[in-house]
Structure formats: C-alpha cells, structure tokens
Amino acid sequence: xxxxxxxxxxxxxxxxxxxxxxxxxxxxxxxxxxxxxxxxxxxxxxxxxxxxxxxxxxxxxxxxxxxxxxxxxxxxxxxxxxxxxxxxxxxxxxxxxxxxxxxxxxxxxxxxxxxxxxxxxxxxxxxxxxxxxxxxx
Numbered sequence: 001x002x003x004x005x006x007x008x009x010x011x012x013x014x015x016x017x018x019x020x021x022x023x024x025x026x027x028x029x030x031x032x033x034x035x036x037x038x039x040x041x042x043x044x045x046x047x048x049x050x051x052x053x054x055x056x057x058x059x060x061x062x063x064x065x066x067x068x069x070x071x072x073x074x075x076x077x078x079x080x081x082x083x084x085x086x087x088x089x090x091x092x093x094x095x096x097x098x099x100x101x102x103x104x105x106x107x108x109x110x111x112x113x114x115x116x117x118x119x120x121x122x123x124x125x126x127x128x129x130x131x132x133x134x135x136x137x
C-alpha cells in the first residue's frame with residue numbers, strides 16, 4: 001500500500017485550518033497543523049514532511065524564522081522541503097529572501113482546492129527547482 005503524503009499547515013486561524021484539514025483528508029493527504037511558530041519549529045525538527053503550507057503571520061509573530069530553518073539547516077529533516085505560502089501578508093522581500101523554498105503563493109482568501117492541486121504537483125516534482133517569479137493566485 002502506498003504511503004500517505006504528509007503536509008504541515010502553519011496557520012493560526014483555526015477555522016481555516018479546519019477547512020483545509022477536511023479538504024486534504026478528502027484527497028488522501030495527511031495534514032498536521034501548527035497554530036504557533038513554536039509548534040511549527042517542533043514539528044519540522046521531529047517529523048519529515050512532503051510539503052509545507054504556511055501563513056506568514058501567526059498572531060503577532062511571523063514565520064520567517066521557520067523558513068530560515070528550512071532553507072539553511074542542511075542536516076534538518078525538512079531541509080529545502082517545498083513551501084506554499086497562503087497568506088494576506090505576502091511581500092516581495094519575503095519571496096525574494098526565500099525563493100529557494102517557496103514554490104507557490106496564494107493570497108487569502110483562496111480556495112483549498114487550488115492549494116491541494118499545487119501540493120500534489122510539488123510532491124510529484126523534484127524538490128530542488130527554485131521558484132521563478134512569485135506565482136500569485
């Protein structure tokens with residue numbers, strides 16, 4: 001039996017996380033959720049993920065330190081794992097600084113179906129191709 005892909009969702013809005021979890025389960029993708037930056041750090045350092053979907057702002061904190069960990073910790077379980085940004089707080093600077101790991105950007109509000117299709121495409125593709133220009137959807 002084929003193993004289920006596992007995705008980490010970093011999202012502080014619980015209603016959005018619940019909706020995303022339901023959609024991912026329908027597509028046979030295991031979705032784990034982190035509502036805080038601390039929990040996201042814990043999960044990326046203790047479990048391998050096929051992809052990460054992340055908001056930029058979590059309450060008053062941003063997730064840029066998490067992106068830095070993914071991009072620079074070559075011994076980490078999730079070094080260079082592809083990231084999909086799903087946020088209303090996307091800036092060109094964030095995209096430029098993290099272009100090696102950010103593979104797609106969806107500006108809130110956006111449907112879960114489009115994000116799932118992007119996740120499926122990334123999981124099937126080699127993980128070392130950097131994002132060209134920001135792909136806003």
